[in-house]
Amino acid sequence: MTETYPQAGSAQTAAPVLLQLQDLQKSYGPAQILAGVDFEIRKGEFVCVVGPSGSGKTTLLKCMAGLLEPSGGKTVFEGEEVTEPPAKLAVVFQDYSRSLLPWMTIWQNVELPMKNKFPKPERPARIESVLEAVGLAGKGGLYPWQMSGGMQQRAAIARGLAYQPDVLLMDEPFAAVDAQTRIELEDLVLRVRAEFDTTVVFVTHDIDEAVYLADRVIVLSGAPTTVSRNIAVDLPRPRDQRDTKLLPEYARLRAEVFELIQSAKSHATIR
Known part of the structure; x- marks a missing residue:
């Protein structure tokens, strides 16, 4: 593209x-x-x-x-x-360690704000798309504490984008x-x-x-x-x-x- x-x-x-x-x-x-x-x-x-x-x-x-x-x-x-x-309107904050919920996987963190906007069947493709866009393809099953600071901030950006x-x-x-x-x-x-x-x-x-x-x-x-x-x-x-x-x-x-x-x-x- x-x-x-x-x-x-x-x-x-x-x-x-x-x-x-x-x-x-x-x-x-x-x-x-x-x-x-x-x-x-x-x-x-x-x-x-x-x-x-x-x-x-x-x-x-x-x-x-x-x-x-x-x-x-x-x-x-x-x-x-x-x-x-x-x-x-969506916000990405400076402190990614507080922005991402540590008991949720990256996939779940990205999905969270989507629940009141997108039907459940539409979410997986959108989540995959934004994770790939920020370089986290295949990382959705990880928890925030398993990732570097840079990867966590990528996940926070993905969450903001997924909400469109x-x-x-x-x-x-x-x-x-x-x-x-x-x-x-x-x-x-x-x-x-x-x-x-x-x-x-x-x-x-x-x-x-x-x-x-x-x-x-x-x-x-x-x-x-x-x-x-x-x-x-x-x-x-x-x-x-x-x-x-x-x-x-x-x-x-x-x-x-x-x-x-x-x-x-x-x-x-x-x-």
Whole structure:
């Protein structure tokens, strides 16, 4: 099968908006974390969200997913305000050891969220398809504790894909794995994103990862957090860990994001 890779730019700006943040705010007591965050996600996009430590990236994602109630503003998903986790949205978390249920096999973990969406006869073929896509063909009978960290995170990605969400939210999903596994998982998520035509919002603290993966990078300021800049990433696809990162445009984009985050850190220190 020939894979097609969505391109950043005019084709995507014409795509329908799936997810929109409108003046999203979140406070914990007197501490304001999100101070009015606005951006939108269009169908087919891969959008990375970066920001300095303490900028509320995970808080933002939880509000987007309906897992945390905002203090002000709102998230709109497919035309409806998010007040609870939407049925057509899935989340892959950073801590795969807590995400996967250790008493269930990988097959059972992947099947679990499908039970209220797909009839039982349809599930096996779909589970086999996503396990193969993430490189776990034949591993469905294993338990999470029998697998490496990288394999467990592959299983968590498979579970998100099997549900066939309209938007997949990923919260620093590769932060807990080693550098080589991280590279493999970056390429994996690009491959399965293209194969399954999935819209992805990917929260990360890694600048290189954000520029390598994304069609757009949304850079957050320091807390109280707003959007510092929304940057289009017009790098060719498919991407390659060596060739893409040798491009002058990659270096320019990486420097732009780095400078924005450093600036946010210094302003936070002054406050």
